Amino acid sequence: MQQKNLSIMHPRPSSIVAALYTLRDLNVEVAILHGPPGCSFKHARLLEEDGIRVVTTALDENGFVFGGHDRLVDMLQKVEERFSPKRIGVVGTCVSMIIGEELHEAVMEANLDAPVIEVEVHAGYNDNTKGVLFALESALDVGIIDRQEFERQQHLLNEATNVEKKYGAASKEYLEPSRGDVKYTVAKRVIEMLKAGKKGICILNAKKETAYMFADITMALHEVAEKLGVEDNIVNFANLDTELGLPRVRQHAEHILADMHDNVKIDEIIGGLDEYPIAGQQVRQLIESKYKDFDFAVIAGVPHAIPMEALEGMELISITNGPRQVHPLKDMGHKHVLVEIDLHPKTLGVTNIVESEFGATLRQLAREE
Numbered sequence: 001m002q003q004k005n006l007s008i009m010h011p012r013p014s015s016i017v018a019a020l021y022t023l024r025d026l027n028v029e030v031a032i033l034h035g036p037p038g039c040s041f042k043h044a045r046l047l048e049e050d051g052i053r054v055v056t057t058a059l060d061e062n063g064f065v066f067g068g069h070d071r072l073v074d075m076l077q078k079v080e081e082r083f084s085p086k087r088i089g090v091v092g093t094c095v096s097m098i099i100g101e102e103l104h105e106a107v108m109e110a111n112l113d114a115p116v117i118e119v120e121v122h123a124g125y126n127d128n129t130k131g132v133l134f135a136l137e138s139a140l141d142v143g144i145i146d147r148q149e150f151e152r153q154q155h156l157l158n159e160a161t162n163v164e165k166k167y168g169a170a171s172k173e174y175l176e177p178s179r180g181d182v183k184y185t186v187a188k189r190v191i192e193m194l195k196a197g198k199k200g201i202c203i204l205n206a207k208k209e210t211a212y213m214f215a216d217i218t219m220a221l222h223e224v225a226e227k228l229g230v231e232d233n234i235v236n237f238a239n240l241d242t243e244l245g246l247p248r249v250r251q252h253a254e255h256i257l258a259d260m261h262d263n264v265k266i267d268e269i270i271g272g273l274d275e276y277p278i279a280g281q282q283v284r285q286l287i288e289s290k291y292k293d294f295d296f297a298v299i300a301g302v303p304h305a306i307p308m309e310a311l312e313g314m315e316l317i318s319i320t321n322g323p324r325q326v327h328p329l330k331d332m333g334h335k336h337v338l339v340e341i342d343l344h345p346k347t348l349g350v351t352n353i354v355e356s357e358f359g360a361t362l363r364q365l366a367r368e369e
Contacts, residue, residue, distance in 0.1 A: 064095060279305065297315075
């Protein structure tokens with residue numbers, strides 16, 4: 001029986017970083033981190049590749065003792081003067097929480113023209129989704145999203161947390177990172193099944209911008225099946241609903257579908273790019289009603305959110321970008337598990353599908369046939 005309060009030993013995502021990514025999805029143009037200059041440095045740098053400026057109040061030892069209220073007011077005013085943003089975000093850090101800074105007081109004193117989304121957060125929460133929730137609550141307060149969208153997002157966050165606690169990075173005290181199975185070997189097996197006339201379901205169940213690379217696996221599988229003359233043996237599911245999600249998330253779905261338009265047919269839409277934790281319900285219903293006799297499934301993105309009972313009897317090939325997700329997927333019964341290393345940095349700031357290692361391997365083996 002799983003412990004209620006499992007102590008996780010391996011590093012996990014930060015609520016501060018989760019808040020920053022949420023601000024990006026809300027089309028915030030500048031985010032201010034109120035804390036030390038090195039806080040969340042790597043992700044701040046990556047986010048700049050995705051079109052959002054991230055600046056810092058750069059609190060030092062003096063600020064740790066005497067506070068950084070004046071510095072935050074000054075930074076807010078500098079941001080408006082220098083960048084003229086339409087939306088600004090202010091994100092707290094562990095330091096601002098410990099010294100008791102009030103972000104709202106500084107925002108009121110700065111008296112800016114642009115709406116400011118204030119996120120009082122630190123990195124000490126067990127669930128990094130807290131940072132997302134706090135950012136959304138503030139966005140609701142300033143009228144950037146409505147109550148219906150907030151409640152929808154809140155439900156998705158709860159489901160995402162449940163998925164991670166049951167089958168993901170929060171499911172065990174320590175998860176050994178792994179590179180997964182050899183892509184060449186698994187690609188060879190997929191081609192072998194296609195040549196044998198077996199029927200497969202390709203499921204894209206990706207989280208937001210990561211879909212730019214995971215979608216390439218759908219493209220590659222289609223290309224290989226077409227080359228072998230068995231394209232009718234593959235059906236494609238994808239969580240690419242363009243009507244669901246925060247502004248930037250809907251835009252990602254539009255870009256990916258536009259890239260696929262002339263090449264790949266998506267047979268079943270299973271939700272939006274933020275609905276990866278609940279898309280499994282739709283997958284289960286579709287398989288039970290229409291695709292029960294299929295032999296294998298290729299699942300890219302968040303495979304552990306697809307219920308195993310929906311995939312019963314199929315040989316499973318799953319692709320993730322999390323090295324710590326390999327062992328949980330194997331434990332669930334996924335026969336082949338692959339990792340697309342460094343996927344996330346490669347999908348920030350792009351507007352077209354990016355080739356995956358597994359997709360490239362499939363294509364190369366098909367050329368050699």
